[in-house]
Amino acid sequence: MKWAIAIALLGMSCTVSLADGPSTMMGVGNTACAEILRWGPTDQNDSGDMILSWADGYLSGINMAHVWWEQVLLGKNKQAELVEEAGAYTRHDLSATSVSEQLAFILKYCDQNPLKPLSEAARTLYRELPIIPDTIVPAH
Numbered sequence: 040m041k042w043a044i045a046i047a048l049l050g051m052s053c054t055v056s057l058a059d060g061p062s063t064m065m066g067v068g069n070t071a072c073a074e075i076l077r078w079g080p081t082d083q084n085d086s087g088d089m090i091l092s093w094a095d096g097y098l099s100g101i102n103m104a105h106v107w108w109e110q111v112l113l114g115k116n117k118q119a120e121l122v123e124e125a126g127a128y129t130r131h132d133l134s135a136t137s138v139s140e141q142l143a144f145i146l147k148y149c150d151q152n153p154l155k156p157l158s159e160a161a162r163t164l165y166r167e168l169p170i171i172p173d174t175i176v177p178a179h
Contacts, residue, residue: 064097064158066093067089067090067093067157068093068094068097068156068157068158068161069156069157069158070156070157071153071154071155071156071157072148072149072150072152072153072154072155072156072157072159072160073149073153073154075090075145075146075149075157075160076146076149076150076153080142080146081142082138082139082142087142090142090145090157091138091141091142093157093161094141094145094157094160094161094164095133097158097161098131098133098161098164098165098168099133101131101162101165102130102131102133105129105130106130129170129171130170130171131165131166131168131169131170131171132168132169132170132171133168135168135169136168141164144160144163144164144167145157145160145161145164148160148163148164
């Protein structure tokens with residue numbers, strides 16, 4: 040039964056994200072925070088698990104994109120300098136907070152920003168996580 044609810048919620052969020060035309064993101068991340076809050080997510084239920092699973096994948100993807108930027112652009116001076124100035128080489132410690140703390144952060148963000156998508160809540164969480172020190176590229 041739990042899986043059926045999770046699949047139904049995920050299906051609803053995918054339908055919402057597809058209805059708006061082309062998108063750079065799929066799934067529950069495009070869902071408005073007000074809708075997320077209506078699901079009543081906790082760290083003990085399927086909607087909370089779905090939100091955290093999506094956010095974990097999204098945050099991991101951001102970190103891995105930063106790895107790619109570093110590896111691909113490091114040797115291309117002008118582009119590498121632009122990326123470096125934007126701080127794109129840094130990676131954040133995704134294990135710095137517990138799952139419960141991450142969900143609490145996301146839900147607080149959503150409560151304060153009901154019209155923003157879940158992806159914005161996750162991105163804000165990402166910026167709050169500590170930077171892994173050895174991923175900071177020194178300025179030239």
